[in-house]
Amino acid sequence: MSKESAVFHRHLDHEFLSLARGDGNHLILENGQKILDASGGAAVGCIGWGNKRVAQAVMNQILDIPYCATVFYTTKVQEDLCRDLVDSTGGKMSRAYIVNSGSEAMEAALKLARQYFLELDPPQPQRAHFISREHSYHGITLGALAVGGHAFRRANFEPLLMKNASRVSPCFAFRGKEPGESDSDYVKRLAKQLDDEFQRVGPANVCAFIAEPIVGAALGCVPSVSGYFKAVRSVCDKYGALLIIDEVMCGMGRSGTLHAWEQEGIAPDIQTIGKALGGGYQPVAGVLANHRVVDAVARGTSAFVHGHTYQGHPAGCAAALEVQRIVREDGLLKNVQAMGDLLAKGLHERLAHHPNVGNIRGRGLFWGIEFVADKDPLLLFPDDAHVSMDICEMGLQKPYSINVYPASISTIIISPAFNATKEVIETIVETVSRLVSDYFGKVEAM
Structure with a gap:
């Protein structure tokens, strides 16, 4: 790429590789180099690249009607996609709201959670506080950033972020469990910490608790231990707060089930989805709300005070609907489970004994490798290290030609197509x- 690019790139002093096209599991650069896409970008690509069936569905929709002003109209493709998503939850969720990014989805989820309490009879206007977790990431817009726990991405904008948000510890066994502590005791300790935070801010003030079933970009594919989400669901129910599950990165099949919460034995009140929803073929994300939330709005004003010019975008809906049909018709969730087992087995066999590999974790086709300076004793890399990005950049070069994704300072994500x-x-x-x-x-030779 030319250094005189007119693009306001993520880094203005970096020479970005020029991507020409995709073919199945590979990316092809303008110079002809072929790169194995082992991460689907940011865990986005779920059916590979160059799928003509999805491309045709998008093209057909664009020719029919490329845009819908949702203040006046709906489209069949939006209705069909939302019905497909709601039906996929086995009756747990009631309605879907389609937007264009995970950050937009979280903004909508926060507003919907707040409005829910205003729609109750009697209303509970004091509920305006959100609790999330440290080392979490829920989006880059100001509302989503405010409830997230990604310290680096928050740092420059702290003065702009709302203050009615606080955080508790993540469920991160590798770093969080105490020596000799059982999973059940660890869960009890985290549940008590959440309960204590409710008490600190006032239980009647809490709007919702927000968490990722498998933490993505902030930690690198960290699943919760068994029983954790049942425990936090109980705390939310005890105080009448909502549970918002963020599945933008880990959901829509990435973890081996269409919804990651299916593996936790609970269902959320509000859920955000994205990335693998449309597989990268169009910008598309969404919010799912359960009957409790939707019914409250329906009995109240019946109007969600929120909206985007491009919400329910027909081309995005067409891409997402076709991708989801392919996932279902081709039995790709079973393949995610089978290939996920193979990936986990291979990574453990080849890398678990490496002196700089501290932890290998994940589910389905969503795996993280955390690197350490030394694991006997455990010595983590400092906050100013760039291990994950250095490895990712090195991987793009020959003779490796592989795309993996950086998460935190010392973890890479491997998340290939389903x-x-x-x-x-x-x-x-x-x-x-x-x-x-x-x-x-x-590094050792330097």
Whole structure:
């Protein structure tokens, strides 16, 4: 790319690779280099690239009607997508709201949670406080950033962020469990901490607790331990607060079930979705709300005081609907489970004993590798280290030519397409293992 680019890139002093096209599990640069996309970008690509069926569905919709002013109209494609999403929850959720990004989805979820309490009879206007978790990420817009716990992304904008948000510890066994502590005792300790936070801010003031079933960008594929979400669901119910589950990165099949909460034995009041919803073929994300929330609005004003020019965008809905049909018709959730097991087994066999690999964790086709300076004793990399990004940048170069994704300072994410084959998974394992070994060998030699 030219240094005279007119694009306001994420980094103005970086020479970005020029992406020409995608083909299945690979990305092809303008110079012809072929890169194995082992992360689907930011865990977005779920059916690979170059799918003509999705492209045709989008093109057909654009030719029919490319835009819908939702203040006046609806479209069949939006109605069909929302029905498909609601039906996929087995009756747990009632309505869907389609937007264009995960950040937009979280903004809508926050407003919907607040409005829910205003619609009750009698209303509870004092409920305006949100509790989330440290080392979480819920979006880059100001509202979403305010309820998130991503310290680096918050830092420059702290004076602009709302103050009615607080955070508790994440459920992160690798770093959070005490020596000899059982999973059940760990869950009890975290549940008590959440309960204590409700008490500190006033239980009647809490609007919602927000959490990712599998923490994505902020920590790198950290699943909760068994029983955690049942415990926090109980705390929310005890005080009448809502539970917002953020599945923008880990949901829509990425974890092995269409909704990650299906593995937790609970259902949320409000859920955000994105990324694998449309597989990268159009910008699309969404919010799902349960009957409790929707019924309160319906009995009250019946109008959600929120809106976007491009909400329910027909082309985005067409892409998402076709991607979800492919996931279902091709049995891709079963493949996510099978290939996820193969990926986990391969990563553990090849890398678990590496002196700089501290933890390998994840579910489905959503796996993180956390690196440490030393694991005996456990010595974490300092906050100013750039280990994950350095590894990702090195991976893009020959002879590796592989795309993995950086999470936190020292964790990479591996999240290939749901239709990845055994051969693709084996290539990912071999290449990532070689990349990690070469990177730390190079560091030691310096």
